[in-house]
Amino acid sequence: MSSSIKISGVDRVYTDTDGVSVEALRGIDLDIREGEFISLIGPSGCGKTTLLRLIAGLDKPQAGELTIDGSKITGVGPERGYVFQQGSLFPWLDIEKNISYGLRARGVLKTKKEKVGEYISMVGLDGFEKSYPHQISGGMAQRVAIARALINEPKALLLDEPMGALDSFTRSDLQDKLLELWKKEGTTMILVTHDIDEAIYLSDRIVIMTPRPGKISKIIDVDLPRPRHRGGVEFLEMRRQILEFFRLAQALPQPEYNI
Amino acid sequence: MDTQTVINTAVLSASPRTENKGQKAEQTAVKKGYRSNTYFLLKLLLTVSGFIIAIGVSLFFPQKAEIVIKDYALSAFGLTLNLTMNDAYIFVLVMLIVIYTVTGLVSAGNKERRKKFCKNAAFRFALGIGLALWDIGGTKLAFFPQPFFPGPAQVIEAYLSDGEYIIQNIIYSLRLYAAGFSCGVVLGVGTGILIGWFPKVYYWVFPVLKITGVVPAVAWMPFALTLLPDTFTAAVFLIVICAWFQIAFLTAKGIQSTPKQSYEAARILGSSQKDLILHVAIPHAMPDIFTGIGSANAMAFTTLVMSEMLGQPGGLGYYINQSKVWSAYYKVLAAIVIMAVLFSFINYIIGRIQKHTLRWQEGVLKK
Numbered sequence A: 001m002s003s004s005i006k007i008s009g010v011d012r013v014y015t016d017t018d019g020v021s022v023e024a025l026r027g028i029d030l031d032i033r034e035g036e037f038i039s040l041i042g043p044s045g046c047g048k049t050t051l052l053r054l055i056a057g058l059d060k061p062q063a064g065e066l067t068i069d070g071s072k073i074t075g076v077g078p079e080r081g082y083v084f085q086q087g088s089l090f091p092w093l094d095i096e097k098n099i100s101y102g103l104r105a106r107g108v109l110k111t112k113k114e115k116v117g118e119y120i121s122m123v124g125l126d127g128f129e130k131s132y133p134h135q136i137s138g139g140m141a142q143r144v145a146i147a148r149a150l151i152n153e154p155k156a157l158l159l160d161e162p163m164g165a166l167d168s169f170t171r172s173d174l175q176d177k178l179l180e181l182w183k184k185e186g187t188t189m190i191l192v193t194h195d196i197d198e199a200i201y202l203s204d205r206i207v208i209m210t211p212r213p214g215k216i217s218k219i220i221d222v223d224l225p226r227p228r229h230r231g232g233v234e235f236l237e238m239r240r241q242i243l244e245f246f247r248l249a250q251a252l253p254q255p256e257y258n259i
Numbered sequence B: 001m002d003t004q005t006v007i008n009t010a011v012l013s014a015s016p017r018t019e020n021k022g023q024k025a026e027q028t029a030v031k032k033g034y035r036s037n038t039y040f041l042l043k044l045l046l047t048v049s050g051f052i053i054a055i056g057v058s059l060f061f062p063q064k065a066e067i068v069i070k071d072y073a074l075s076a077f078g079l080t081l082n083l084t085m086n087d088a089y090i091f092v093l094v095m096l097i098v099i100y101t102v103t104g105l106v107s108a109g110n111k112e113r114r115k116k117f118c119k120n121a122a123f124r125f126a127l128g129i130g131l132a133l134w135d136i137g138g139t140k141l142a143f144f145p146q147p148f149f150p151g152p153a154q155v156i157e158a159y160l161s162d163g164e165y166i167i168q169n170i171i172y173s174l175r176l177y178a179a180g181f182s183c184g185v186v187l188g189v190g191t192g193i194l195i196g197w198f199p200k201v202y203y204w205v206f207p208v209l210k211i212t213g214v215v216p217a218v219a220w221m222p223f224a225l226t227l228l229p230d231t232f233t234a235a236v237f238l239i240v241i242c243a244w245f246q247i248a249f250l251t252a253k254g255i256q257s258t259p260k261q262s263y264e265a266a267r268i269l270g271s272s273q274k275d276l277i278l279h280v281a282i283p284h285a286m287p288d289i290f291t292g293i294g295s296a297n298a299m300a301f302t303t304l305v306m307s308e309m310l311g312q313p314g315g316l317g318y319y320i321n322q323s324k325v326w327s328a329y330y331k332v333l334a335a336i337v338i339m340a341v342l343f344s345f346i347n348y349i350i351g352r353i354q355k356h357t358l359r360w361q362e363g364v365l366k367k
Helices: A048-056 A095-099 A101-105 A114-122 A138-150 A168-185 A196-202 A233-245 B002-014 B016-031 B037-060 B085-107 B111-140 B152-197 B199-213 B217-227 B231-256 B260-268 B273-309 B316-325 B329-357 B359-366
Strands: A005-015 A021-032 A037-041 A063-068 A080-083 A156-160 A188-193 A205-210 A215-221 B072-076 B079-083
Touching (some): A005 A048, A021 A048, A021 A215, A037 A048, A037 A196, A048 A080, A048 A188, A080 B260, A095 A101, A095 A114, A101 A138, A138 A156, A138 A168, A196 A233, B037 B111, B079 B085, B085 B152, B152 B329, B217 B231, B231 B273, B260 B273, B273 B329
Antiparallel strands (some): A205 A215
């Protein structure tokens, strides 16, 4: 299940209590294809999370329009799942109940009960059904959050730096898990990240955003074959290009020869 | 034990000279302490010996003070038993010995409980000795000022002479407490949710709650007694308002502190507005609700006893007042002992419910 998302001419301005306004997004145009894995990358303040919240329906644009499969996005909907950076599990529910929350909320828990166990196994959490969120690690908690979003069978999964708070080993584990789920479910994936390696490793396309005002500066097609090798020549070349774009990569100083 | 082992290991690695000593200490340490059976039996003996001494004092210490020792006829199961207050007191002591021995033997098999039992031995011994000294000072020699400080046997005499009447009063108190406190919890949680959820309700009701909440409930007694149809309803009303304000206050606080992200996550997963209250806000507020219930409970006990003392036809507070009039201070003490046991038991029940409801939090509390 997947869908295409069209974003056209979207502006979002925030005004704080002193009347100072900040242009979080200006003139965003983006077409996200069905079943695509797309990453939004950029420094903080570039509006990538704002854009993701607009797609989720948690926020509304001042101008422009967002549509999913041709119908306008006016609010949250079960066809768009969302994974927060961290701490979004309900601490008072055990893992099983956290994962089945969406089914219960939509009143389909009785008819789709067998799905709960299936999604628990899918993210490799068998045996932790009765544990509470405080008893599991950060990586496991994010897997629960992903399973909880996927159990509603969304057409698109929106991921807001889901691996930002994890250590690098857990992170690469979870990245592979995410790819596996993406292949299996065919869901459109929209990932917000500040990790360039993560974006290259996972995405079909990388959307580079820049701040003040938040806008799309460049879209890079990642046409490397999968599975990708993090240390491969093309991988590193692409990494260098992106770094260069942000002027983070500087030419090494010439060695000095004093003879 | 664990820290001990760690220290030993640290010593071992630090200086090779003490290696042998360290190992020896470790070996003996395994058999030492609560793990050793001899040690455990000694602790069990210590636990009960205080009460045995108390029995000895009651039986063999000469009765110097002039105190009338009456016989009370108890009949149950077709048998009639003649008991003096000393017999009843010794019976209680024997029961304590039996209870502690059984507890000791039951906990022998469990490491944690065994450790705890050993730890409590000294206190329980002191309890027995305390009873013995109290018996000497209050009953045998009566050098405590009388009738204000009667001995333990005289306190138990109150149960022999007034047993049925005391039970009636306990039931009266419990009825009052149950009616008042349960209404208070329901109203308190209900208003708290409304205040916490609807900003309009917060604006209009919260200041009223904040101002009236600090007034002790018994201050309303004159109104309660005149405006309400009977004294029972009046006392219920007082307990209700003392529980209501406290619980509403904390429930509102808990609802309001629910993180925005929890609501967003729930909405995206398909929650309706009703769902957000029932399945997000209320569970999140549960720890605060229980804090409110805990402190409201303590205030409810105070209000209960005070309103019974000031205008109820029954209850433990009434019994205290009535006994005071006759200078029967042993009965006052008897009622106080019952209150201590009864209120501790109610606290225990609330504690268990709280622990079960908030089990998802347990690890957080431990850390």
